[in-house]
Amino acid sequence: MRGMVYGKLAKNYDLYPCEEIFTLKELLIFAAKNHDEKTAFQFEENGSVTGVSYARFLSDVNALGTWLFAHDFRNMHIAVFGENSYAWIVAYFAVTCGRNVIVPIDKDASPEDFAYYVENSDCSAIFYSDAYADLPETLSPDIARFNLKQLPEMFAQGRRLLDEDCQTFVDTEPKPGDLASIVYTSGTTGRPKGVMLSHRNFCACTCGSCRHVNTKGASLLTLPLHHTYGLVVGVFCIMFYGCPIFINRSPKKLLTDFQKSHPYFLSTVPLIADLLLKNIWNAAKKDGKENELHRLIKISNFMLKFRVDLRSVFFHSILEALGGNLKTIVCGGAPLSQELVDGFRSFGIELFNGYGITECGPVVSVNRRKLSVPDSVGTPLCCNYVKIAENGEVLVKGDNVMLGYYHMPEETARAMEDGWFHTGDLGRLDEKGVLYITGRLKNLIILGNGENIPAEEIESRLYTIPYVKEAVAYGEGNTIVAELFLEENAKQTQTDVYADIKQLNKTLPQNRNIGKILIRDHAFPKTSTKKIIRSYGGTKHA
Amino acid sequence: MLEKLTLLIREYKGDDSIVIDEETSLVTDLGLTSLDMVQLVLDAEDKLNIYIPDQSLKDIKTVGDIIRLRK
Numbered sequence: 001m002r003g004m005v006y007g008k009l010a011k012n013y014d015l016y017p018c019e020e021i022f023t024l025k026e027l028l029i030f031a032a033k034n035h036d037e038k039t040a041f042q043f044e045e046n047g048s049v050t051g052v053s054y055a056r057f058l059s060d061v062n063a064l065g066t067w068l069f070a071h072d073f074r075n076m077h078i079a080v081f082g083e084n085s086y087a088w089i090v091a092y093f094a095v096t097c098g099r100n101v102i103v104p105i106d107k108d109a110s111p112e113d114f115a116y117y118v119e120n121s122d123c124s125a126i127f128y129s130d131a132y133a134d135l136p137e138t139l140s141p142d143i144a145r146f147n148l149k150q151l152p153e154m155f156a157q158g159r160r161l162l163d164e165d166c167q168t169f170v171d172t173e174p175k176p177g178d179l180a181s182i183v184y185t186s187g188t189t190g191r192p193k194g195v196m197l198s199h200r201n202f203c204a205c206t207c208g209s210c211r212h213v214n215t216k217g218a219s220l221l222t223l224p225l226h227h228t229y230g231l232v233v234g235v236f237c238i239m240f241y242g243c244p245i246f247i248n249r250s251p252k253k254l255l256t257d258f259q260k261s262h263p264y265f266l267s268t269v270p271l272i273a274d275l276l277l278k279n280i281w282n283a284a285k286k287d288g289k290e291n292e293l294h295r296l297i298k299i300s301n302f303m304l305k306f307r308v309d310l311r312s313v314f315f316h317s318i319l320e321a322l323g324g325n326l327k328t329i330v331c332g333g334a335p336l337s338q339e340l341v342d343g344f345r346s347f348g349i350e351l352f353n354g355y356g357i358t359e360c361g362p363v364v365s366v367n368r369r370k371l372s373v374p375d376s377v378g379t380p381l382c383c384n385y386v387k388i389a390e391n392g393e394v395l396v397k398g399d400n401v402m403l404g405y406y407h408m409p410e411e412t413a414r415a416m417e418d419g420w421f422h423t424g425d426l427g428r429l430d431e432k433g434v435l436y437i438t439g440r441l442k443n444l445i446i447l448g449n450g451e452n453i454p455a456e457e458i459e460s461r462l463y464t465i466p467y468v469k470e471a472v473a474y475g476e477g478n479t480i481v482a483e484l485f486l487e488e489n490a491k492q493t494q495t496d497v498y499a500d501i502k503q504l505n506k507t508l509p510q511n512r513n514i515g516k517i518l519i520r521d522h523a524f525p526k527t528s529t530k531k532i533i534r535s536y537g538g539t540k541h542a
Numbered sequence: 543m544l545e546k547l548t549l550l551i552r553e554y555k556g557d558d559s560i561v562i563d564e565e566t567s568l569v570t571d572l573g574l575t576s577l578d579m580v581q582l583v584l585d586a587e588d589k590l591n592i593y594i595p596d597q598s599l600k601d602i603k604t605v606g607d608i609i610r611l612r613k
Contacts, residue, residue, distance in 0.1 A: 513569035
């Protein structure tokens with residue numbers, strides 16, 4: 001396979017120093033040793049903000065891990081299910097640091113998907129949050145169930161065991177190549193695939209990310225932890241830097257949590273970044289200051305050309321809505337518009353676009369403070385190599401690339417070739433090694449919140465409408481579009497089609513609802529094998 | 543409740559001509575994203591004195607769902 005290989009070879013400025021670690025336990029101990037009594041996590045509890053230090057976090061993990069060992073939970077697969085919380089994170093580390101395997105499950109999973117994840121991953125136990133107890137309660141009694149609200153009791157029992165010198169968990173050392181987690185991700189067809197990630201995969205990605213982008217202040221965790229992006233960039237990387245992580249527990253509290261956490265750093269998805277910027281402008285509009293804001297931005301941008309930065313002076317009061325300290329946002333999970341990057345930069349907030357995929361731990365590349373290239377996803381992390389295959393596909397090789405798909409050796413073989421992972425995304429590398437994503441080979445709809453939805457799944461439902469002859473589903477910003485060609489003798493009007501799609505939406509999950517309908521005059525263009533030619537990002541693929 | 547939600551949605555979308563019924567799809571008819579829906583629910587909780595649990599947010603697809611899922 002030909003193609004230029006970039007990664008460690010990319011032209012880049014000095015990377016930030018970062019101690020190498022190889023297991024999540026080493027990360028946990030590194031953070032406790034180096035950041036000790038500094039605040040690790042903050043969260044709202046009973047109306048007030050509670051803080052937990054790095055030392056206390058280690059102690060809680062050791063207590064829960066010891067409890068698990070005392071109850072013979074060893075060499076097992078254990079799920080965690082629920083909204084973001086401190087207890088969720090402790091459970092994650094207690095499982096993985098004891099050489100058990102954690103299976104994070106989306107709290108919004110359908111009952112069918114939930115049952116599939118637990119069964120397919122061979123889970124013997126599950127930690128779940130009280131708010132999402134319904135589904136775990138349907139599981140077979142063979143699967144041990146722990147409500148996360150019971151954790152304080154388990155900590156107390158674990159601490160008593162530690163006092164009695166039960167040190168087995170504390171002395172357990174996972175190996176870098178050990179399987180740490182099985183993370184489910186949407187395939188283009190069939191059931192979701194369980195991505196097997198090792199301790200080495202996570203740590204390579206964490207160290208790699210920390211060497212490319214650094215932070216020195218508080219962060220707000222906005223992304224669900226069952227996504228590797230939220231976990232690695234939102235928790236693991238911040239643990240390295242020893243900064244406080246404020247855990248947002250509900251999307252309803254997203255904006256108010258900015259006032260409580262005053263974040264300096266945010267890792268998020270384009271949909272949330274877009275919401276934050278819109279909120280700034282809506283507030284200005286409400287106060288009748290929209291024109292004034294436009295004028296100040298013009299002056300500020302002009303002065304920046306002469307290296308005079310007035311942004312903190314001009315926009316201080318406006319940025320109070322985001323806590324007043326926000327300086328860095330890293331965005332991934334979905335394509336990001338340059339307007340958004342420029343919009344934040346006008347206010348003095350750097351927004352770095354990155355690229356990743358669960359199978360790569362997940363971060364592959366990111367823009368940097370002094371090397372931010374418009375419309376690109378930055379340079380490959382130092383932990384991986386990137387090259388472009390002859391068909392334009394982005395291939396990745398490195399310590400962050402997964403072990404394979406759980407119970408799916410054929411899928412694994414299809415995705416890997418001589419150690420190179422086939423991302424299914426199309427891209428190009430420029431002469432400096434900067435990566436651009438230009439389209440997709442796989443039929444996935446990627447929405448602004450990072451959600452990956454198989455197009456075929458939507459299309460198969462569209463074909464249940466009797467007069468639909470051909471259907472293609474694709475994403476347009478944050479909207480799922482259904483483009484249809486109807487049977488020649490179909491008498492349905494546009495209004496009829498609209499009504500039928502609305503009915504169909506009622507049977508689809510909220511995140512798969514179709515937002516736009518296009519009816520074609522002509523059939524879709526086809527390949528010689530009569531497959532519909534799809535169009536993504538200006539490129540066509542059968 | 544429908545009348546109050548109509549006013550709320552008109553204000554949220556900045557469009558006084560919007561007409562809704564319980565069957566109105568938040569995605570297809572109103573073009574809302576998942577985060578828009580959360581913002582709309584927050585507005586409804588704030589102004590209409592209702593409460594929708596976090597666990598129910600994913601089940602809201604129509605205006606009628608907001609009415610049915612409120613506590």
